[in-house]
Amino acid sequence: MSNENTEEIQQKKSVRHILALSGGKDSSALAIYMKGKIPNVEYCFCDTEKELEETYEYLNKLETYLGQKIHHLKYSSGYGFDEIVQIKGGFLPSPEQRWCTEYLKLKPYEDYIGDDPVVSYVGIRADEPHRTGYISNKPNVKTVFPFVEDNVRLEDVERILEESGLGVPSYYKWRSRSGCFFCFYQQKREWVGLLENHPDLFEEAKKYEKIDPHTGERYTWNQGESLDELARPERVAQIKENYEKRKARKANAFKGNQKLKDVWGDDSDDGENLSCNICHL
Ligand code: SF4
Known part of the structure; x- marks a missing residue:
């Protein structure tokens, strides 16, 4: 790593070094990339208890590879996702009202950090200029981005995971990000992926949807x-067809222009690569 500030901070014995894993490819690759380079590193994972089984399996494999425990941090408020939804009268989180991240990811992480001086390692890549990741306002936390410092890009992350023998988490076959099985950032084709790969979880997600009989x-x-509407066979076929068309269109549009592809080359339903920079790294 080339950043002098990071190296200076690493030398201070009282400083804690924490690498938060999301169960996704970038933070996992960062843990592998930094193995042996961070003194007394602590690994943690903010567990919403609504994660995919594949995520837990992958974290177990990663734990074995790293030879070190990954601390699972649970909500510290005493209320899990289901209790909070009830308190909120059934009001589901959304990109505009992201209370789930605050209660189930940020708060447990900040409670874990406490008031100790901390270097927090974040897996934003060099080819993601539009992302910022977790940046704490706490004065005792310094956030560093080793992949940005070392110009590590998507193809490098894929290589790191491949060479480690871990590969990418298996859910990447049908989903592009880590996070809760019902995450509202999922694209329509990912909801179809959930329906086809985890019909039980799709049914679980459906149970949260409600219509107020009065209003x-x-x-x-x-x-x-609604998920009921999305799961109709004709709608599923349409979502798949739209996705294939969009993929072909984008492959053409970005041909030979890597910079444009870095910024806009996602395969989202609406052209916007919406995601949570805390949950989806
Ligand atoms: S993964 Fe999605 S639903 Fe889960 S806490 Fe993050 S933003 Fe919320």
């Missing part, structure tokens, strides 16, 4: 479409 207000994970 007619709908509490759904996707704006304007």
Whole structure:
């Protein structure tokens, strides 16, 4: 690593070095990349208890590879996701009202850090200029981005994971990000992936959706479409077809222009690569 500040901080014995894992490819690759380079590193994972089974399996494999425990941090408020939804009268989180991240990811992480001086290692890549990741306002936390410092890009992350023997988590076959099985940042084709790979979890996600009998207000994970509507065979076929068309269009549009592809080359449903920079690294 080339950043002098990071090296200076690493030499101070009282400083804690924490690498938070999301169960996704970038933070996992960062842990592998930094293995042996960070003194007294602590690994942690903010566990919402609504994660995919594949995520837990992958973290177990990673733990074995790293030869060190990954601390699972649970909500510290005493209330899990289901209790909070109830308190909020069934109001589901959304990109605009992201209370789930605050209660189930940020708070447990900040409680774990406490007031100790901390260097927090974040897996944002050099080819993700549009992302910022977890940046604490706490004065005792310094956030560092080793992949940005060392110009590590997507192809490097894939190579790191491949060479470690771990590969990418298996959910990447049908989903592009880590996080809760019902995450509202999922694209429509990922909801279809959940339906096809984990029908039981799809049913679980459906149970959170409600229609207020008095006002007619709908509490759904996707704006304007319930999971019942999305799961209709004709709608599933349409979502798959749209996805394939979009993929082909984008492959053409970004041909030979890597810089453009870095910024806009996602495969989201609406052209915006919306995601949570805390949950999806
Ligand atoms: S993964 Fe999605 S649903 Fe889960 S805490 Fe993060 S933003 Fe919320």
